[in-house]
Amino acid sequence: MDRPSDSLKFFADQLARQLSTDDGARLAQLLRLLSTDPPGPAPAPGASAGPPDVQRVGIWQRTGGDEPFVRDQERRLEWPMWANAGEIPAKAGGRRVLLLGESVARGFLYDPAYNPAGVLAALLESRLGPGEVEVVDLARTSQGREIKDLALAAAVLEPDAVVLFCGNNWRYELPTEPLERGVLAAAVRERGPAGYREHAEEFVRRTSEEIVDEVSAFYAERGVPVLWIAPEFNLADWRDPVANAAHLPDDGNPRWAALYGTARAALAEGRFEEAAEAARRMVELDQGTNAAGHYVLADCARAAGDEDAARAALEAARDAQIWDTTVVYAPRSTAPVLAALREGAERHGGLLVDSPELFREHLGGGIPDRRLFIDYCHLNAEGIRVTMAAAAAALLGAFKETAVSWRELLAEAPGPEAGAEAETLFLAAVHNAHWWQDGELVEHSIERSVGLSDRLAPLMSAYLELQARRTPMLMCESAERLLKAGSPQIQRYLFVNVRQYLDPLITGSIANVLAKYGQDVRRQVEKVWIDEHSVGLRKADLLDPSYNSAGRQALELQWSTPGAPAYERNYYKAFSARSVFFFVGEAGRPVELDATWRTPHPAGAGGQVSVEVNGRPVATASGGAGWERHGISLPGEIVCDGLNEVVLAWPSPAFPGDAGIRRFSADVLAGRTPDPYCSFGDVHTFTAVAGGAGDSDRPGAGR
Secondary structure, three states, X not given: OOOOOHHHHHHHHHHHHHHOOOOHHHHXXXXXXXXXXXXXXXXXXXXXXXXXXXXXXXXXXXXXXXXXXXXXXXXXXXXXXXXXXXXXXXXXOOEEEEEEEOHHHHXXXXXXXXXXXXXXXXXXXXXXXXXXXXXXXXXXXXXXXXXXXXXXXXXXXXXXXXXXXXXXXXXXXXXOOHHHHHHHHHHHHXXXXXXXXXXXXXXXHHHHHHHHHHHXXXXXXXXXOEEEEEOOOOOOOOOOOOOOOOOOOOXXXXXXXXXXXXXXXXXXXXXXXXXXXXXXXXHHHHOOOOOHHHHHHHHHHHHOOOXXXXXXXXXXXXXXXXXXXXXXXXXXXXXXXXXXXXXXHXXXXXXXXXXHHHHHHHOOOOOOOOOOEOOOOOEOHHHHHHHHHHHHHHHHHHOOOOOOXXXXXXXXXXXXXXXXXXXXXXXXXXXXXXXXXXXXXXXXXXXXXXXXXXOHHHHHHHHHHHHHOOOOHHHOHHHHHHHHHOOHHHHHHHOOOOOOOOXXXXXXXXXXXXXXXXXXXXXXXXXXXXXXXXXXXXXXXXXXXXXXXXXXXXXXXXXXOOOOOOOOOOOEEEOOOEEEEEEEEOOOOOEEEEEEEEOOOEEOOEOEEEEEEOOEEEEEEEOOOOOEEEEEEEOHHHOOOEEEEEEEEOOOEOOOOHXXXXXXXXXXXXXXXXXXXXXXXXXXXXXXXXXXXXXXXXXXXXX
């Protein structure tokens, strides 16, 4: 008799919990969901599309025999995500090692100039001899759980060992089957966001174990050793964007918000015990579903010199919002993934490079940071060298050729050329700025990049000009300069997304560094901004992503970001007390703002919305549950050349508490994208135009 699946056991547990309550209507919904027809059988793992005589491994295919696998022309758009190899030849003499993985294994921002497969091949050849080993690079950027099918299909390449460097993209996914939606809805209704997180962790654990078990067993039957590399995360440097807590029961949200204010103030003033106490109470309230409290605890622990406590808090922050599908968070390996990799490798007698433990040893107990990473999970050259040295040592042991320590191999591991390293650091600065990191981390990468190669300063200047233009990116002369002077690394990254954004953080960071070399790029960029974006030329839509992104509020930006869960909501939602917008103005020239907003959860009778420009209060206006249009005149003396910051400060909302959780649960049950956060205010339209221009468009004009 077959054992019940984990998902069925999880459902039975949730049903038992519901049976112990008085909520008969919700119970009836769950029972109805039990009668839903089950999904059809899943396709066989590793099955490939196309005629049965065509063998496929990733983007490479062959029609049989000893012919090489060649890239499929119909999948040309995918080629940049894989190794730059036109073919995979038939196996010759020597050993063949397959390296599979995600963008970390691809060598993100280094590839094709430098990548982990090249380092691994060099280290193995140094011990086994030239021509005695071949590393086939099957790593693919943005690869998720489909790596299981790739790994099984790759057996046709006749490997002597398989290395899988993965787990960063094994994310939680919203359930599509009615039965599982019912399970999740019940968990949310009973325990709020904590129930959602429990469900998410169970999903990630179960699906991760399935991958490790199936791949490990498949190759064990064939006598092929499998080496799993468990990824690490940039714990010390990386900070996820934090707004407010998701809907909490009773008065949990206003209490949480007050504690967060206390914690931040105490932390800024060096009152670490007070900050830590407030943070602990935050974590008790949100039950670990928000990273903010853990970040405060980590800062307090580091101030006290307690690195172990800081590491634990940062790991908890890394995992806190594993459940949150409303915002696109940076890829990472979470605790359930790491447990699946560690336990699965042990269960199947496989090999394991445990990067968290490896990096702890390499850093002498230190917390992983920019010494090994270029961003959240992607490794710098040192991180690649350390990881591949450990991988090579494990493989050499499995081949029973020689016993060698990873430290010994590290001394032989090649690094990138200085020019390639400089370009990677520049791209990392841009990448980190666009992932909401602070100026210190961004400026650090810029400083190192310029110090490594004098080619980078003009490339950075061209990039800033390109971003500042309104002309489509590929029609700009600055784009031509970048394409001619830059490497494939730059072409792959900077020209994938061809939309330009006002970018105050990266502009300021590059300007600060290049100023040390006597170059004033800040004035050049400001001139382009004024020449092409000034509200004296045309009305600016401050909700357009090219402007809105400058506010650096990740959750708020989702509504206008293609592919994001909240895309095409049709209006901006504020998830914190202050919303930041920008327009380009000219010093001394008045500006008219035109905004339509509402405060959907007003406290009491509503409250006032305060408007600040460049740090100065300029107006207050009513806020109510219905949409209201407001015109605000800005005198010329508060407008400056270039970017001008506008802040809408919202009144404190009446958090919906239990009612918000019930709506959250109902959204899950109905298959809608859930909205687990309270909105402080919503903005339907927000424009800016120079005074005297567009009068007929202003609120009240002609009435």
